Amino acid sequence: MKSVVVTGAAGFIGRHALAALARRGYSIHAVSRSPAPYWAASSMPNVQWHRAELARSDEVERLIGTIRPRSLLHLAWYTEHGAFWQSPENLASLSASLNLLRAFAEHGGSRFVGAGTCAEYRWGAGSCHETETPLRPASLYGSAKKALFEVLSAYAPSKGLSWAWGRVFFLYGPGEHERRLVPSLIRNCLNKQPAVCHFGQLRRDFLHVEDVADAFAALLGSEVSGPVNIASGEAVELGQVALAIGRICGNGAGIEIGSGVPGQNEPPEISAAIERLEREVGWSPARTLEQGLSQTVEWWRAKPGVLQ
C-alpha cells in the first residue's frame, strides 16, 4: 500500500486531502500540532495521526526517521486569518519546511508536493502562468512561499527527488474561517440579515476546497514536476459570488454589492492558467461554482449554532 505523510492535516485543505488520498488508496500518516479530531479518529481507518511541532527540528527528524515515507504532501503553514500576510510566523513556517524537506530527502523520500500560492506571482499582469508570469510577491507570505519553492527547485535535483508545487488561488468550502468572505456572506444570508460585498467588481479564481484537496492528491500521484496552478481557470466577480449565495440561501434581496476600490495589493483580477493541471496532471474539478456554493451553504446550515 502506498504511504504518504500529510502535514497540516487538521487545516482547511489538509482535512479534505486526507479523504482524497484515502479514496486513492493511500495509507496516510497525518501530521498536525493538534490532537486527532473526532472525524479522523472515528471514520478514517487508513489514517494514522501523529502530533508533532514542525518548528522543532528534532521532532521532525524523529518523525520522518521513524515513518520513512516515500511521499510527502506538505500543507502546513501559518494561516491565521488576516494576520498571515505579514506575520513573522512566515519565517518560522519557512524554517520548519526546510528542515522537513531535508529530513524527507535524507530518509529516502521519493516524491514531495508542497503548497504554494498565487501570492508568489506579480499580480496585475493578466492570468498567472507557472513559468511565464514573473514571481514578485507583494507580501511576506508570498515571499516566504516563493523562497521555499526556489530552494526546493535547487535542492531536489541534487537528491534525485521528484517534486511538484501546487499554487493555490482562492478557496471556499466547508471548514473555512467564518470571518472570511464566503462564510460571512452565507451566515448573514442564512439568518436573513443584510450581507455586504464591498469590492463587488474584483475578479478572483475560486475553487472548492475539496477540489483543491483532490487536485493535490492527483498531483502527488502524478509524475508532473515543478509548479502547477491549482485553480478553476476562470475568474468570477466577487459580486457574482455574493449574488449566487443570496440566491441559494433564498435571501437575494439581502445582498448588497459595493463597487469600492481596495488597496494597492488587490488588483482587479487574479486568475490562473490551468493548462498544466488539466493536461499534464489530467485533473478537472468535480463541481461548478454554483454546485460548490450550494454544498457549502448546506454545510453551514447544518452546523450547530449558525442559524440564530
Add this chain to the structure above:
Amino acid sequence: MKSVVVTGAAGFIGRHALAALARRGYSIHAVSRSPAPYWAASSMPNVQWHRAELARSDEVERLIGTIRPRSLLHLAWYTEHGAFWQSPENLASLSASLNLLRAFAEHGGSRFVGAGTCAEYRWGAGSCHETETPLRPASLYGSAKKALFEVLSAYAPSKGLSWAWGRVFFLYGPGEHERRLVPSLIRNCLNKQPAVCHFGQLRRDFLHVEDVADAFAALLGSEVSGPVNIASGEAVELGQVALAIGRICGNGAGIEIGSGVPGQNEPPEISAAIERLEREVGWSPARTLEQGLSQTVEWWRAKPGVLQ
C-alpha cells in the same frame, strides 16, 4: 559604546570583521560554534565570545534575548570548501538565519547586515549590478542566500528594521582554506614546486579578506539599505593572479598557465558594479591586489609547516 553581535566569528571573513569592528569602536559579541580561538582570547579586549549552535532555535532565542543587540552582522553559513555549492547544509544555514533574524527583530534589534554572494546573480550578463542584474542562481548555495535576501527584504520593513546585504565576490588572504586557488599557488611557489593555474583566462573580481571585512564594518555603520556589492570593481585574469604570486614568491618560472575551459557554471567573467559601495557607503579598499597578495604570501611564509 555601540555593541554588535557577529555570527560566524571564527570564519574566514568573521575573524577579520572582529578587528575591523574593534577599530571602529564597537563592543563585540562574537558568536561561533567553536570555542574562542587563542587570538580572540588574548588580543581583543572588546570582544566577548559566545559559543552557540545557530541551528538550535532555543539557543538563538536565549543568546539574542540575553544580549539584546542593536546591531547584527550575520556572517555564519556553511562554507566547506568544494561541498558548499550544493550541500543540503545550505537548507540548515538558511533555516538558522531565519530564526536568528526573527529573534533579533523581536528583541529590539535595529540594524541587520547579512552576507550575500555574487552567486545570487545570473552570471554571464556582464558586470553584476545590485538591482539591474537578474537574480538567477545556478547553485543551491546561491538559491539559499537569495531566499534569505528576499525574505529579509519583505520582513524588515514590517519591523522597522534597518538592513543591508553585502554581496561578496572572490576573496583571498590570510586564513583561506589551503586547497583553494590562491593558497595552493602560494604554497607551491614558496616550496619552489610547479604551480598550475588551469583556467588562466577566467576573469574574476578579487578583494582581500581584510578589505571585505572592513567593508562589512563600514556597511554596518552606515544607513545604506538593501543589497551592496562588496568587491574591487575590477575583474582580473586568474593567470595574472598566478603570475603575480610567482613573481612575489621569486618563483616566476614555476608558474604554468592553462587556458582550459571549465564547466557551464564558470562564465568567462564575474565582476561587480561597485558604485553603491563607493558612493553610498563611502568605502574603498586599503590595498591593491599586488599589495594584498604580497601580504598574503608573507602570512603563508610565516605559518609553521608551510615551508618544506
